[in-house]
Amino acid sequence: MHRTYTVTEIRDENYRTKTLVLDRALIAKPGQFAMVWLPGVDERPFSIAAASPLTLTVVAVGPFSERLHQLGEGERLWVRGPLGQPFELPAQPSGKRLVMVGGGYGVAPLRFLAREALTANAAVEVCIGARTAADVLLAERLVMDGAVVRVMTEDGSRGGRGLVTAALEAAVLEARPASVYACGPVPMLEAVESRCLAHGLPYQLSWEARMRCGMGLCGTCEVHGRRREGWLACSDGPVSVS
Amino acid sequence: MTDAVDLTCEFLGLRLPNPIILASGVIGTSAALMVRAAREGAGAVTAKSCGPGPRAGHPNPVAVDWGHGVINAIGLSNPGAVAEVALLADAQARLRSLGVPLIASVFGGTVEEFATVARIVSGADPDLIEVNVSCPNVADEFGTPFAASCADAAAVTEAVKVAAVGIPISLKLAPNVPSIGRIAAAVVEAGADAITAINTMPGMVINADAGRPVLSNRVGGLSGPALKPIALRCVAEVASAVEVPIIGTGGVMTGRDAAEMLMAGATAVGVGTAVWYRGVSVLGEIADELCAFLRGSDCAGLGDIRGRIFE
Numbered sequence: 025m026h027r028t029y030t031v032t033e034i035r036d037e038n039y040r041t042k043t044l045v046l047d048r049a050l051i052a053k054p055g056q057f058a059m060v061w062l063p064g065v066d067e068r069p070f071s072i073a074a075a076s077p078l079t080l081t082v083v084a085v086g087p088f089s090e091r092l093h094q095l096g097e098g099e100r101l102w103v104r105g106p107l108g109q110p111f112e113l114p115a116q117p118s119g120k121r122l123v124m125v126g127g128g129y130g131v132a133p134l135r136f137l138a139r140e141a142l143t144a145n146a147a148v149e150v151c152i153g154a155r156t157a158a159d160v161l162l163a164e165r166l167v168m169d170g171a172v173v174r175v176m177t178e179d180g181s182r183g184g185r186g187l188v189t190a191a192l193e194a195a196v197l198e199a200r201p202a203s204v205y206a207c208g209p210v211p212m213l214e215a216v217e218s219r220c221l222a223h224g225l226p227y228q229l230s231w232e233a234r235m236r237c238g239m240g241l242c243g244t245c246e247v248h249g250r251r252r253e254g255w256l257a258c259s260d261g262p263v264s265v266s
Numbered sequence: 267m268t269d270a271v272d273l274t275c276e277f278l279g280l281r282l283p284n285p286i287i288l289a290s291g292v293i294g295t296s297a298a299l300m301v302r303a304a305r306e307g308a309g310a311v312t313a314k315s316c317g318p319g320p321r322a323g324h325p326n327p328v329a330v331d332w333g334h335g336v337i338n339a340i341g342l343s344n345p346g347a348v349a350e351v352a353l354l355a356d357a358q359a360r361l362r363s364l365g366v367p368l369i370a371s372v373f374g375g376t377v378e379e380f381a382t383v384a385r386i387v388s389g390a391d392p393d394l395i396e397v398n399v400s401c402p403n404v405a406d407e408f409g410t411p412f413a414a415s416c417a418d419a420a421a422v423t424e425a426v427k428v429a430a431v432g433i434p435i436s437l438k439l440a441p442n443v444p445s446i447g448r449i450a451a452a453v454v455e456a457g458a459d460a461i462t463a464i465n466t467m468p469g470m471v472i473n474a475d476a477g478r479p480v481l482s483n484r485v486g487g488l489s490g491p492a493l494k495p496i497a498l499r500c501v502a503e504v505a506s507a508v509e510v511p512i513i514g515t516g517g518v519m520t521g522r523d524a525a526e527m528l529m530a531g532a533t534a535v536g537v538g539t540a541v542w543y544r545g546v547s548v549l550g551e552i553a554d555e556l557c558a559f560l561r562g563s564d565c566a567g568l569g570d571i572r573g574r575i576f577e
C-alpha cells in the first residue's frame with residue numbers, strides 16, 4: 025500500500041535536479057527503490073537516496089519528474105516500497121577499497137551506498153559521468169561525505185573529457201578494488217560490466233527499465249540479454265550481482 | 267508412512283510433473299520468463315492472455331498490495347496474437363525439452379475475435395488453450411465479461427473449439443456470478459474440455475489521504491490470500507456441476523493451500539500472486555510442500571485427496 029509523505033525540504037542539486045527530503049523514514053537499503061504516486065498523474069520508480077528521512081533525488085526529464093519538481097514544501101506524495109534487491113557491501117567493509125560508477129540520477133543511490141560504506145570504514149571512490157559540468161550531480165556532497173571523487177564530462181568542461189568508464193579504468197589501475205558498484209543508463213552499465221569482466225573484478229549493477237507493477241508480476245521490466253535471461257529489474261533487481 | 271509420493275498430474279492426456287501451474291498474467295510475458303517458471307518447478311506454465319492486436323494496458327498504478335492480497339488492473343497488455351504466436355512457439359520448443367506443458371491464453375472483444383486469436387495461437391501448438399472470458403479490468407472497453415452469461419460463454423466456447431483445431435480448451439471463469447456451476451455446465455455442454463476457476467474478483471481500493479482509488483483504472487481484480495475462500499467455494503461448485511478437469515486458481519500461497527484446492531475438486535492448481543509474496547521459486551516450493559503434506563497424510567498421490575470434501 026502507498027504511504028503518505030510530506031515534503032519538508034527541497035534542495036537544488038543542479039539546473040535540472042532537485043532533492044526532496046520527506047517527513048519520515050522508510051526502512052530501506054541502498055539500491056532499493058520506491059514507487060512514487062501522484063494521484064491523478066502517474067506512478068514511477070525512484071531510487072531511495074536516503075532512508076531516514078526518506079529522500080528522493082529527481083532529474084526533470086519529462087512529465088512525471090517535472091510534476092515532482094513542482095511540489096512545494098508541505099505538499100504530499102505517496103510511496104509504495106521499499107522494493108527490489110539492494111546493493112550488498114562486503115562482509116567486512118573496513119579498510120576495503122570500493123569503486124562506484126554513476127551516470128545521471130544513478131549517483132543518488134550510490135551516495136546512499138557510499139555513506140553506509142564510509143560509516144563502516146571502507147575507502148570509497150566515486151566516478152561520476154555527465155554530459156557537461158552543469159550536469160554533474162552530488163560531487164561536492166560526496167567529497168564532504170569523505171569519498172574520493174573523479175568526474176568525467178563528455179565535453180571536458182569539468183574533470184576528464186570522455187566517458188565515465190575511463191575514470192573507472194584509472195581507479196582500477198591505481199589500486200585493485202574489492203568490488204565495483206554502478207548505477208546509470210544501460211549502455212554505461214554494459215561498459216562497466218565489460219571492464220569488470222576484463223579485470224576479473226566482482227561487480228554489482230543497478231538496472232533501469234520501465235516499471236509497472238513493481239511487484240515481479242506483470243513482466244514489463246524484464247531485462248533482456250545473454251547474461252540475464254528472464255530477469256526482472258523490479259524484483260530480481262534492480263541490482264544484479266556478478 | 268508412505269515413502270514415495272507421486273506428484274505426477276494427468277490432465278487431459280498431458281502428464282504434468284506436478285499439479286502446480288503458473289497462472290495467466292504473472293510473468294508469462296516472454297519465453298525466457300516462462301522457461302524460468304518451468305525451471306523453478308512449475309508443472310505447467312500459462313502465458314499472459316493475448317488478444318487480436320497489441321495493447322499497452324492501463325497507466326500506473328496498475329497493482330498494489332493492499333494488506334490482505336493484491337489488486338491489479340494491468341489492462342490486458344499484450345503484443346497481439348501475431349507477435350504472441352512467435353513468443354509461444356519459442357517457449358514451446360524450450361518447454362517441451364523440459365517436459366513442462368505450455369498453456370496459451372486468449373481473449374477477445376467479440377466471439378469472432380476469440381476465434382481468430384485462438385486460430386492464430388494454435389500455430390504455436392500449445393498443449394492447451396485457456397479462454398479468458400473473465401478479465402474484470404477492461405469493462406470500459408469490452409463491457410460485461412462473457413463469463414457473466416451462460417449463452418455468451420457458450421457461444422465463445424463453441425467458436426474457440428472449432429478454431430483451436432484439436433487443441434483442448436479450458437474456459438476461465440469469473441467468481442462474481444450468481445451461479446458459477448451453471449456457467450460451467452453451459453460451457454462444458456458447448457465443448458469446453460476443462461475449466462479454470464477462478465479469475466480475480468472485482469474490487470476497489472481507496473487511499474483515504476489521497477481521497478482516490480489507488481488504481482488508475484479505479485477498479486481492479488483482487489487476488490492472493492483474500493481470494494482463497496472464494497476460489498475454494500467456486501471450485502467446489504464447479505466440481506459438483508461438471509465432470510471435466512479443473513485448474514483450481516485463487517489465493518494459493520503454500521502446499522497446504524494447494525491441497526485444499528485439490529480437496530475441493532481441482533485436478534491441477536494455478537498459482538499467480540504467490541510470486542509476489544515468495545518469489546518465482548514459490549512454484550517449486552509449493553510442489554515440495556504439497557509433497558510433504560501428502561507424505562505426512564499417508565497419501566501416495568494426488569488421487570488420494572482429490573475431491574475429498576465430497577466423500
Ligand SMILES: Cc1cc2nc3c(=O)[nH]c(=O)nc-3n(C[C@H](O)[C@H](O)[C@H](O)COP(=O)(O)OP(=O)(O)OC[C@H]3O[C@@H](n4cnc5c(N)ncnc54)[C@H](O)[C@@H]3O)c2cc1C
Pocket residue numbers: 057068069070071072080081082083084085086087088089090128129132133231232233234235262
Ligand atoms: C529502479 C529505478 C530507479 C529510478 N530512480 C530514479 C531516481 O532516483 N531519480 C530520477 O530522476 N529518476 C529515476 N528513475 C527514472 C524515473 O522512474 C522516470 O523514468 C523518470 O523520472 C522519467 O519520467 P518522466 O515522466 O518525467 O519522463 P518520460 O517522459 O518518461 O521520459 C522523458 C525522456 O527522458 C528519458 N529519461 C527517462 N529517465 C531519464 C533519466 N533518469 N535521465 C535522463 N533521461 C531520462 C526517457 O527515455 C525519455 O526520452 C528510476 C527508474 C528506475 C527503473
Ligand SMILES: Cc1cc2nc3c(=O)[nH]c(=O)nc-3n(C[C@H](O)[C@H](O)[C@H](O)COP(=O)(O)O)c2cc1C
Pocket residue numbers: 237241242289290291292314315329336338340342371398401438464465466488489490491493515516517518536537538539540
Ligand atoms: C498481475 C496479474 C495479471 C493477471 N493477468 C491475467 C491475464 O492476463 N489473464 C488471465 O486469465 N488472468 C490474469 N490474472 C488472474 C490470475 O491468472 C489468477 O486467476 C488470479 O490472480 C487468482 O490467482 P492468484 O490468487 O494465485 O493470483 C492476473 C492476475 C494478476 C495478479
